[in-house]
Amino acid sequence: MSKLHFKNKWILVTGASSGLGEEMARQLAFQHQANLILLARRKDKLELLKAELEKDAKVSVRVIVADLSNLEDVDRAIDGILKDGQLYGAILNAGVTYFGRHAELPWEQFQTMLQTNVVSVVRLTNRLVDHFETTGNEGGLLIVSSMAAILPIPYQSAYSATKAFVLSFANALTHEIKNPLFSLTVYLPGGIVTEMTAGENFHDLQGWLMPVKEAAKDGIYAFQSRKSTYIPGLLNRIGGYFMNLLPKKFIAGKMSKVYERALLKAEKGNN
Ligand SMILES: NC(=O)c1ccc[n+]([C@@H]2O[C@H](COP(=O)([O-])OP(=O)(O)OC[C@H]3O[C@@H](n4cnc5c(N)ncnc54)[C@H](OP(=O)(O)O)[C@@H]3O)[C@@H](O)[C@H]2O)c1
Incomplete structure (x- = not known):
């Protein structure tokens, strides 16, 4: 299968108002001259990005304000996106986490995370x-999962499970697809410097995080080269390899110590 070419093609990026999605949108516009459909809840941020990309990268940009934890919004958004038949690619990147004791995760917040990270991804993937x-048509879909999908992270237990769901879903679904010109890629970054990891609880883990520009570049590379599953960073890839060999109980136990320490430090700082 030849690689994807984004120039003058329409690409949907969900979660484009910050972090990885915003940076992938920027790189797709400036380095690949792609036209973009930017989706998130924060209209002001999307409009600012649209203005910047249209002015400086000279690409066309559409903004869709939608809450992906709400199925009606998801359906309204995808109806509009597919209406003109021009869509070439989609990056399903929007996601939320919860870093803390699972016992303290409010049920409503868990449901919102499930709706955003899992239900909306399946719903959009079905339509795409x-x-x-x-x-x-020729095209591709990139689903942003996480290394937490292969390495269950204590204190991000429910989040890890949402990311494992989409990894497994995509890895299986790809074999049901018959269109030889269409590819489905799952992207598994480790920690990245974004709004998601900006909170107090992540303070102690900052040294582990990848710059967002690098994570975005690697994600676009995986998407364009139609990789099936891709982990950015050599060390992460080596780590991912060993994680598949070692017992999950052992690795999750090690991670538990690191994340619990970070949590306790953040809590001490707040008192
Ligand atoms: N940061 C990391 O360490 C890391 C590591 C591995 C994987 N990831 C994954 O990378 C993806 C992007 O995360 P990020 O690190 O860039 O975090 P981020 O900076 O917090 O960005 C999250 C994006 O998702 C959007 N979003 C959240 N809830 C939404 C909803 N209900 N409806 C529509 N949009 C919603 C946010 O926009 P609005 O708030 O404007 O709606 C924002 O644009 C996520 O799927 C995350 O799980 C992150």
């Missing part, structure tokens, strides 16, 4: 795959 299967 159906579109490319029906039209036979």
